[in-house]
Amino acid sequence: MTRNMTLSGLSIFVLALFCFFSVSSRPTSVHLRNMDSFIRAVRQVEDSNRGLSPLALLRALRRTAGHDDAMTIHFLGASYNLTDAEVLETAILNASSFSFFDKAIHHIVTDHGEERGVILAPDGTTVALAPLLLGIELGLKAKMEGTPAAGIFPLTLGRTLGLSFLSLQDFTPSHRLGPNGCWDSVDHPKMFKLSRPATLATDAVINGGMDGAILGTDLSNLSGSAQALSEILKGYYSFTLHEGQGLDAVTSHISPRRRELSRSILEPLDLYSQVMETLALVWKLERTEWIAMDTGVGKAVKDGLRAFVHKYWDCPQIIPRCQWGAKAYQGTPIPLSLPLQFLYVHHTYEPSSPCLSFPKCSSDMRAMQRFHQEDRRWGDIGYSFVVGSDGYIYEGRGWNHLGTHTRGHNDIGYGVSIIGNYTATLPSRHAMDLLRHRLVQCAVDGGGLASNFTLHGHRQVVNYTSCPGDAFFSEIRSWEHFGE
DSSP states (O other), X not given: OHHHHHHHHXXXXXXXXXXXXXXXXXXXXXXXXXXXXXXXXHHHHHHHSTTOOHHHHHHHHHHHHTOOOHHHHHHHOOGGGOHHHHHHHXXXXXXXXXXXXXXXXXXXXXXXXXXXXXXXXXXXXXXEHHHHHHHHHHHHHHHHHTOOOTTHHIIIIIHHHHHHHHHTTTSOGGGGSOOOEEESOSSSOOOEEESSOOOSSOHHHHHHHHHHHHHHHHHHTOOSOOOOHHHHHHHHHSOOOOTTTTGGGOOSOOGGGHHHHHHHHHGGGOHHHHHHHHHHHHHHHHTOGGGGGOTTHHXXXXXXXXXXXXXXXXXXXXXXXXXXXXXXXXXXXXXXXXXXXXEEEEEOSSSOSOOOSHHHHHHHHHHHHHIIIIISOOSSOSOSXXXXXXXXXXXXXXXXXXXXXXXXXXXXXXXEEESSOTTTSOSOHHHHHIIXXXXXXXXXXXXXXXXXXXXXXXXXXXXXXXXXXXXXXXXXXXXXEOOO
């Protein structure tokens, strides 16, 4: 018996060793923390389970990650009671991607500021998978049952926002949300480090929540059968913009438009009531209704929602310097001195064509920085911010530093550039909207911003009203041509 047990143990050890080398010998890209790797891992399970429904796969992934909290069970049911999830969990467990699924989906923030359970999307933004997948699962469940997608907001955003507002009531509302962070490598992302201590609603969690709300709502209203999960994710994240097309020509829902799309879906719901109802449900399920007696709950939610709407719906997505691969500033940057008299907006001569993807826009940003630092011998890129036709704003000098591109006006101006020669073809109406209506609101935290909005070749005179902590766009008074 001892000999048989020894042989049995040896067999298990050899089998485990074989599995280890089999997994280790696979391409390392499988273990990168990006959306492409996640889609490949999902497709691997789909390919080995023909006829697999996306809803069944989502339930199995939820079971694998252990995301069966009280609210999730309330809206989606317990995954461990679903036989299809149990079968699939075994398939996932036997696949080389099991460890990847577990680490990629389970969201935590370590004591050292590393955020896990997040992945880098092809558009350059970071997305938490948990709220994304919950939103998709709820949408598919609603479609299958022919019922409204009740629970989309609580599962994707409501619970996280409400608890974040309450947990940091002693902080200013703007610091009850976020932050963003940076990857150790954009090409081979493995670790995401936050820029400051985390709230419950980090930027990645909110990005994933908005995407989950969009895709879940779309799928719940879908006519016909749903695509495989890998195809659902690919269509939303791995899109291609073509030269001369830009975002304006795209009618499908894609990730660069998550802010405007989620706003159109969620704003009509009356967010304050939705968050308060979500918190009431959380307290009921967790038997902590006594928290509702706190007289400061309503004010905390109202203040927090104002900050959320401003930061994630009014303002554009900012791609930080670390994401596009900026080199360090050479010297000491000039701090902003508010209020600024001018906001200078340029277009680039080189590159002359708009960039249509995060990799291309990042490459263009690095090229512009090299030109300014190496050819002109400036301390850094000449623009405070740059607008790409991929729908995002790229951080040039940062929130608190002046640009150095407009000769003779560096002490009173704020520099913004549009990638591409706008005199030939505007990058996109979307990019210009960011400039005219959104970037002006969000570029500087402080008092009144500028009295003159100057576009290369044109001058746009603008009135501003000042609100505590922000500069808001009020109205365009005139639009006139002036000489170069």
